Amino acid sequence: MPAISFQSVSKAYPSPRNAASDTFLALDEVSFNIDQGEFFGLLGPNGAGKTTLITILAGLARATSGTVSVLGSDVQSDYAAARRKLGVVPQELVFDPFFNVREALRFQSGYFGIQHNDAWIDELLESLGLTDKAHVNMRVLSGGMKRRVLVALALVHRPPVIVLDEPTAGVDVELRQTLWAFISKLNKQGSTVLLTTHYLEEAEALCGRIAMLKEGRVVALDTTRALLKAASGNVLQFKIDSELPLSLPAGARVTGRVVQYPAIDALAIEQYLAAAREAGLTLHDIEIRRADLEDVFLQVMKQHAQTPSQASKAVV
Numbered sequence: 514m515p516a517i518s519f520q521s522v523s524k525a526y527p528s529p530r531n532a533a534s535d536t537f538l539a540l541d542e543v544s545f546n547i548d549q550g551e552f553f554g555l556l557g558p559n560g561a562g563k564t565t566l567i568t569i570l571a572g573l574a575r576a577t578s579g580t581v582s583v584l585g586s587d588v589q590s591d592y593a594a595a596r597r598k599l600g601v602v603p604q605e606l607v608f609d610p611f612f613n614v615r616e617a618l619r620f621q622s623g624y625f626g627i628q629h630n631d632a633w634i635d636e637l638l639e640s641l642g643l644t645d646k647a648h649v650n651m652r653v654l655s656g657g658m659k660r661r662v663l664v665a666l667a668l669v670h671r672p673p674v675i676v677l678d679e680p681t682a683g684v685d686v687e688l689r690q691t692l693w694a695f696i697s698k699l700n701k702q703g704s705t706v707l708l709t710t711h712y713l714e715e716a717e718a719l720c721g722r723i724a725m726l727k728e729g730r731v732v733a734l735d736t737t738r739a740l741l742k743a744a745s746g747n748v749l750q751f752k753i754d755s756e757l758p759l760s761l762p763a764g765a766r767v768t769g770r771v772v773q774y775p776a777i778d779a780l781a782i783e784q785y786l787a788a789a790r791e792a793g794l795t796l797h798d799i800e801i802r803r804a805d806l807e808d809v810f811l812q813v814m815k816q817h818a819q820t821p822s823q824a825s826k827a828v829v
């Protein structure tokens with residue numbers, strides 16, 4: 514039995530552009546399974562439909578069509594059972610301002626009918642670096658501390674399936690390390706993890722399999738290893754002091770002073786370097802590296818660039 518199953522999931526919202534009777538498909542026939550024990554990444558650009566899919570998984574929104582189940586429990590028809598098996602860390606910082614941290618965790622335990630949960634609550638506080646905040650009111654915690662509490666709240670009932678929706682957006686390095694060490698430990702102990710993130714180096718390091726969504730459709734789904742292997746070869750990277758001259762070949766990714774060219778072989782690298790020399794460019798910190806998940810992501814998104822028919826994907 515899969516940990517999570519999405520079968521032909523579609524979600525239509527009222528169209529933001531067109532007449533009131535029009536709808537817009539935020540999810541379009543999304544189907545895939547996540548096996549028990551996987552660390553699975555769900556990636557996609559802004560607006561791809563990741564949060565919509567997670568909201569449906571958490572039973573907080575209804576799919577327009579299709580079915581979703583958690584360890585065999587349908588998220589609609591068997592909501593309570595599915596919810597008990599899931600721990601969802603939401604993207605938004607939602608919390609009750611009247612409780613301190615320990616009270617909030619006890620209250621959440623009660624919601625799931627769990628009494629005497631203090632040993633596990635202590636372990637959660639300790640693992641997430643929250644022990645000295647246990648008696649602090651949620652209202653006065655910093656954003657990063659509130660995010661830690663959200664993780665603890667999601668895990669308070671020891672769910673076998675953990676869903677993290679951009680858990681490291683805007684959080685410091687220390688929390689990232691603490692969080693990933695803890696989540697990886699739970700994964701090694703058998704928990705299934707579904708992660709959405711825009712930090713592709715985190716996804717590359719943590720996830721065994723990855724699905725990429727674009728405009729509500731799955732456009733790539735494979736092991737991280739296979740996705741990286743299928744990417745076209747190497748990347749030539751260098752820094753420049755000036756603008757990139759127009760005479761240089763197209764296809765560069767430019768971030769500030771850093772220029773990156775996808776380079777299939779040595780000949781391609783030589784050609785880029787020759788073009789730079791002819792243009793009189795001074796190159797610094799020249800480096801040739803293997804394509805990483807960010808390169809793969811950009812390649813996949815480019816392959817599925819919006820076509821005119823998709824641009825007007827409104828369904829009347």
Ligand SMILES: Nc1ncnc2c1ncn2[C@@H]1O[C@H](COP(=O)(O)OP(=O)(O)OP(=O)(O)O)[C@@H](O)[C@H]1O
Nearest residue numbers: 526527538539557558559560561562563564565566
């Ligand atoms: N309640 C809603 N009503 C109408 N449209 C919505 C609603 N919620 C989301 N959408 C639209 O559905 C699409 C998918 O949004 P969603 O939030 O799922 O994307 P996402 O992949 O999570 O993006 P991000 O990376 O920015 O969090 C977007 O075009 C969004 O504007």
